[in-house]
Amino acid sequence: MIECKDIKKEYTTGEEKTMVLKGLSFVINDGEYVAIMGPSGSGKSTLMHILGALDTPTSGTYLLDGKDVSKLNDHELADIRKDKIGFVFQAFNLLPRASVIRNVALPLVYAGVPKHEREEIAKKALIQAGFDEARFNHLSNQLSGGQMQRVAIARALVNNPSLLLADEPTGNLDTKTGEIVLETFEKLNKQGHTVILITHEEDVARHARRIIHIKDGEILKDEKIK
Amino acid sequence: MSETSIPKTSIKIADLIEETFSAVSSNKTRSGLTMLGIVIGIASVIAMVAIGTGAQSSIEARISSLGANLLTIQPGAPRTFGSTVNAGRGNAQTLTKADASSLSSLSGVKAVSPESTNREQVISSTSNTNTSVIGAVSAYPEVHNMTIAQGLWFTDSQVSGFAKVVVIGPTVQGDLFSGMATSTVIGQSITVNGLPFTIVGITASKGGSGFGNTDNNVYIPLSTAQQFLTGSIYVGSISIEATSQSVMTSVTDEITAALLARHKITDPTKADFNIINQADIASTASSVTGTFTALLAAVAGISLVVGGIGIMNMMLTTVTERTREIGLRKAIGAQRSDITLQFLAEAIVLTVLGGVIGIMLGWGVSWGVTRFFSITTQVSVNSILLAFGVSAGIGILFGYYPAVRASKLNPIEALRYE
Numbered sequence: 001m002i003e004c005k006d007i008k009k010e011y012t013t014g015e016e017k018t019m020v021l022k023g024l025s026f027v028i029n030d031g032e033y034v035a036i037m038g039p040s041g042s043g044k045s046t047l048m049h050i051l052g053a054l055d056t057p058t059s060g061t062y063l064l065d066g067k068d069v070s071k072l073n074d075h076e077l078a079d080i081r082k083d084k085i086g087f088v089f090q091a092f093n094l095l096p097r098a099s100v101i102r103n104v105a106l107p108l109v110y111a112g113v114p115k116h117e118r119e120e121i122a123k124k125a126l127i128q129a130g131f132d133e134a135r136f137n138h139l140s141n142q143l144s145g146g147q148m149q150r151v152a153i154a155r156a157l158v159n160n161p162s163l164l165l166a167d168e169p170t171g172n173l174d175t176k177t178g179e180i181v182l183e184t185f186e187k188l189n190k191q192g193h194t195v196i197l198i199t200h201e202e203d204v205a206r207h208a209r210r211i212i213h214i215k216d217g218e219i220l221k222d223e224k225i226k
Numbered sequence: 227m228s229e230t231s232i233p234k235t236s237i238k239i240a241d242l243i244e245e246t247f248s249a250v251s252s253n254k255t256r257s258g259l260t261m262l263g264i265v266i267g268i269a270s271v272i273a274m275v276a277i278g279t280g281a282q283s284s285i286e287a288r289i290s291s292l293g294a295n296l297l298t299i300q301p302g303a304p305r306t307f308g309s310t311v312n313a314g315r316g317n318a319q320t321l322t323k324a325d326a327s328s329l330s331s332l333s334g335v336k337a338v339s340p341e342s343t344n345r346e347q348v349i350s351s352t353s354n355t356n357t358s359v360i361g362a363v364s365a366y367p368e369v370h371n372m373t374i375a376q377g378l379w380f381t382d383s384q385v386s387g388f389a390k391v392v393v394i395g396p397t398v399q400g401d402l403f404s405g406m407a408t409s410t411v412i413g414q415s416i417t418v419n420g421l422p423f424t425i426v427g428i429t430a431s432k433g434g435s436g437f438g439n440t441d442n443n444v445y446i447p448l449s450t451a452q453q454f455l456t457g458s459i460y461v462g463s464i465s466i467e468a469t470s471q472s473v474m475t476s477v478t479d480e481i482t483a484a485l486l487a488r489h490k491i492t493d494p495t496k497a498d499f500n501i502i503n504q505a506d507i508a509s510t511a512s513s514v515t516g517t518f519t520a521l522l523a524a525v526a527g528i529s530l531v532v533g534g535i536g537i538m539n540m541m542l543t544t545v546t547e548r549t550r551e552i553g554l555r556k557a558i559g560a561q562r563s564d565i566t567l568q569f570l571a572e573a574i575v576l577t578v579l580g581g582v583i584g585i586m587l588g589w590g591v592s593w594g595v596t597r598f599f600s601i602t603t604q605v606s607v608n609s610i611l612l613a614f615g616v617s618a619g620i621g622i623l624f625g626y627y628p629a630v631r632a633s634k635l636n637p638i639e640a641l642r643y644e
């Protein structure tokens with residue numbers, strides 16, 4: 001469960017201070033499928049970095065499964081990411097010249113999972129992400145965009161995280177493959193995964209069951225769908 | 227974050243090794259070119275040290291082949307520090323056979339060999355040569371580490387009986403009896419300074435050339451040489467074999483005292499002889515070549531440093547190129563120390579691999595130098611271990627800065643990096 005209370009984020013560039021997040025408060029329960037939607041520059045990615053324990057807020061508290069993540073140091077943040085977070089990026093960020101299996105199993109290397117168990121776990125995650133079994137041993141740079149994003153989703157799933165965070169996951173895909181990726185998130189959500197989808201597109205956001213609209217670092221509207 | 231705490235890593239060693247090898251092998255051309263600097267550096271260190279060590283040991287071997295624990299007494303005043311006047315030691319005649327026999331009873335003296343040397347024309351039935359004729363006693367071969375290849379050295383009774391027997395060196399054999407079987411050379415007659423001598427032995431070759439080459443000598447009994455060649459009671463020099471290296475100094479002192487007494491000289495600075503210690507010459511020569519070796523190694527070492535800088539340059543490029551990968555690894559839970567280790571391991575693998583190839587190349591070069599230029603080389607285990615350690619050390623030294631730089635990348639910015 002995610003509980004955010006008055007999250008603020010301020011960046012200082014030279015003399016100038018910019019408040020990017022201006023006090024956000026919301027709760028996301030386990031098993032929800034939430035879209036965070038807003039125009040470019042509204043602070044979506046900044047928020048995702050905080051929710052994903054890549055960064056800490058300037059002020060406010062962020063409880064993830066009851067643990068206050070907002071004041072942790074680098075070591076502790078890395079541990080949170082390792083155990084609880086699965087990221088899906090717009091640019092896929094796969095290791096080139098590495099096989100699909102190796103890409104998906106990479107988080108398990110840092111999680112200390114023994115080598116002989118990794119392949120099985122990675123395969124399970126790939127099947128969950130709807131990736132074609134025939135291509136498990138292909139190199140990541142031999143795949144199409146849609147295939148790459150499924151590998152990235154499998155990689156995000158492999159540690160069985162409490163939270164799947166996807167920042168513009170369809171941004172580099174055409175509409176049709178984008179739809180397939182979004183269907184994958186829907187399916188994963190139905191299996192019980194908490195999914196947070198970050199997008200600037202209304203069409204994409206509509207796939208979620210709740211939309212948090214943000215603009216200029218503030219929540220405009222918290223909308224339930226259906 | 228807590229900088230003082232022990233770095234926390236999550237990656238296992240086996241995985242680190244696997245990640246490292248896959249990174250190094252994913253760009254083989256570049257890894258190879260980067261290693262080349264280390265390969266050349268290590269190879270030149272190995273080859274240079276091998277050449278230097280080879281020179282050192284061949285000088286030592288040459289000097290010790292002159293005789294073990296050898297002291298040489300020469301006539302003439304000793305050279306003292308600060309004295310510019312040399313008392314013409316080669317021409318002075320102060321030492322006699324009686325002096326030599328008196329020394330054999332001293333403790334620490336194993337064998338005494340009084341000797342004379344004359345340059346003479348030596349003639350066989352078919353050929354002739356001009357060479358050194360050494361007047362020697364029966365102890366000569368032992369004192370000078372000389373072995374007899376064929377026949378026998380002359381006996382005490384031949385020496386005391388003024389026998390006209392001769393032992394010749396292998397070069398002289400070749401000059402005088404080319405084409406004749408060695409066994410039939412024994413018993414042949416040659417003339418030295420017009421007198422007929424019977425060949426009783428041939429010495430084994432010691433090799434070498436120029437100074438210290440004894441293969442071109444002929445040896446006759448000292449008594450015979452004194453009577454027919456030098457015509458004097460004096461000897462050219464006296465060689466002494468001490469019982470061990472450790473008594474050389476005390477034996478030198480004993481000999482000095484005994485000869486001063488025999489020659490009735492009270493002031494040691496006015497001595498009419500001087501004693502040369504072969505070990506001193508050996509250690510001087512070997513310290514000179516040691517310095518030479520160190521110099522060669524230092525020059526080669528510079529190329530190692532250049533290779534190290536190449537590694538650093540390549541690692542910095544790699545870190546920049548793989549910024550997104552670093553960001554991703556951090557996003558999925560890699561600790562800062564995991565990243566440091568990963569890049570450090572890559573640098574170390576490159577240098578150690580380069581080191582191993584360099585050792586083999588250096589070995590090959592040393593072999594080639596010996597094979598094609600007839601220069602003695604010696605690849606020592608020490609220099610290999612050192613080269614190996616140095617290459618790993620270079621990996622750590624020059625890989626550390628890029629690795630730390632990688633580990634300090636902010637994951638958010640790294641993921642956004644284009």
Ligand SMILES: Nc1ncnc2c1ncn2[C@@H]1O[C@H](COP(=O)(O)OP(=O)(O)O)[C@@H](O)[C@H]1O
Pocket residue numbers: 011012013018020038039040041042043044045046047
């Ligand atoms: N490291 C940073 N330093 C200064 N300003 C930043 C930094 N990161 C983001 N910003 C600013 O914060 C605002 C929100 O950025 P971002 O969260 O990336 O927006 P979105 O993802 O909604 O497009 C932008 O105006 C951006 O320029």
Ligand SMILES: [Mg+2]
Pocket residue numbers: 044045046
């Ligand atoms: Mg964004």
